[in-house]
Ligand code: DI6
C-alpha cells in the first residue's frame with residue numbers, strides 16, 4: 001500500500017478511545033498519506049507499505065500533537081507592573097480602581113494595530129509550538145467593541161496563516177464590561193444583538209465563550225449570550241465557577257457546551273451535569289497557581305461521574321501569563337492530583353473534544369490528521385514529571 005511517509009521503530013501512546021490507559025504500542029508504526037494517518041499500531045500487524053520516505057524513530061515515543069484548548073494569546077500589553085504592585089501588597093480592588101486589571105489590557109489591545117496583535121501573539125504561540133503543540137484555541141475578549149473584537153479575531157485567524165498550526169477561534173465579548181459602558185445588561189444586549197451576529201456572519205468565530213462570575217456576568221446574562229450563539233449556529237464554552245459557585249457548570253451543560261473551564265468551585269450537581277451533557281471540564285492550573293487560589297477543582301467528583309477532563313494554559317496577561325503546556329502537565333498532576341494518563345489525555349484527546357475536533361485530531365488513529373509529537377523520553381510519564389525541560393525531538397503536522 002502506497003504512503004507518503006512512514007515512521008517505524010517507535011513506541012506509540014495513541015490515546016485512542018476505548019483502549020486501556022494511554023493506548024500504548026511498544027513496537028509501533030505510523031503511515032501517512034495526504035496528511036492523514038493511514039495506519040497507527042503494531043508494526044507486526046501493519047499492511048505492507050511502500051513509502052516515499054521512511055523515518056527510523058530509533059525507539060522514541062510518539063504521542064498525538066499537543067493541543068492547547070484554552071488561550072487568550074491575542075492581547076495588547078502586559079500586566080507586569082500590576083504584578084509588582086500586588087507583590088507590594090496592593091489588592092485586586094485597589095488595582096482595579098487605579099485602572100488595572102482586564103480594563104488595562106482592553107486599553108492596550110484597542111491601542112494596538114492588528115499587525116501588532118499578531119506580532120505579540122506569535123511570540124507566545126512560538127513558545128507553545130516549540131513544545132509540540134499542533135493545535136491551539138485562541139479567544140478574543142480584550143477588545144469589547146465590534147471593531148476591536150473583530151481585529152482580535154482576525155489576528156487569531158492570521159496566527160494560523162503565519163505558522164504551521166491549527167487555530168480554533170472563540171468570541172469572548174462577554175469577558176468584562178468595557179470602560180465606556182457602566183451597565184451590564186445594556187452591554188450584554190449589545191454583545192447579543194450587534195457584536196456576536198456580525199462576527200459570526202464574517203466567519204471569524206468558531207465558538208462563543210463568556211465569563212460567568214460575580215465580577216463579570218450573571219448566569220442570566222450568560223444564558224442570553226448562549227441563546228444568541230445558538231441563533232448564530234455557534235457552539236459555546238464557559239469560564240465557569242472559577243472564583244465562586246454560580247452554577248456555571250450546570251448552565252454550560254444545559255446549553256450542551258463544548259467545555260466548561262476553570263471549575264474550582266463547581267459542585268457535584270455541576271460535575272454530574274457536565275458528564276451527562278458530554279461537556280468537557282477544562283482545568284487551568286496556571287491560573288489557579290498564579291492567583292494563589294486554594295480551592296482545587298473537584299477532580300474526585302469528575303472521576304465519580306465520568307466527566308471528561310482536559311488541561312490548558314489559559315495563557316492571558318492577568319491570571320495566567322503561561323506559555324508552557326508541558327508545565328501545565330506537571331501542574332495538572334502536582335497541583336490537581338491528576339494521573340499521568342489523565343494529564344496526557346487532557347492535552348490531546350480531551351482537548352480535541354473540548355474544541356469539537358475529536359473527529360480529526362487528538363489521537364493516533366486512522367483517518368485523523370497526522371499530527372505527531374516525537375519525544376526523547378524513556379516513558380510517557382517523563383512528560384508530566386519534568387518542569388522547565390523540553391524533550392521534544394520532532395513535531396509533525398498533517399504528515400509533514
Ligand atoms: N478568567 C480569568 O482568569 C481571566 N479571564 C477570565 O475569564 C482573567 C483575564 C485577565 O485578568 O486579563
Ligand code: FE
Pocket residue numbers: 070072239314316
Ligand atoms: Fe481564560
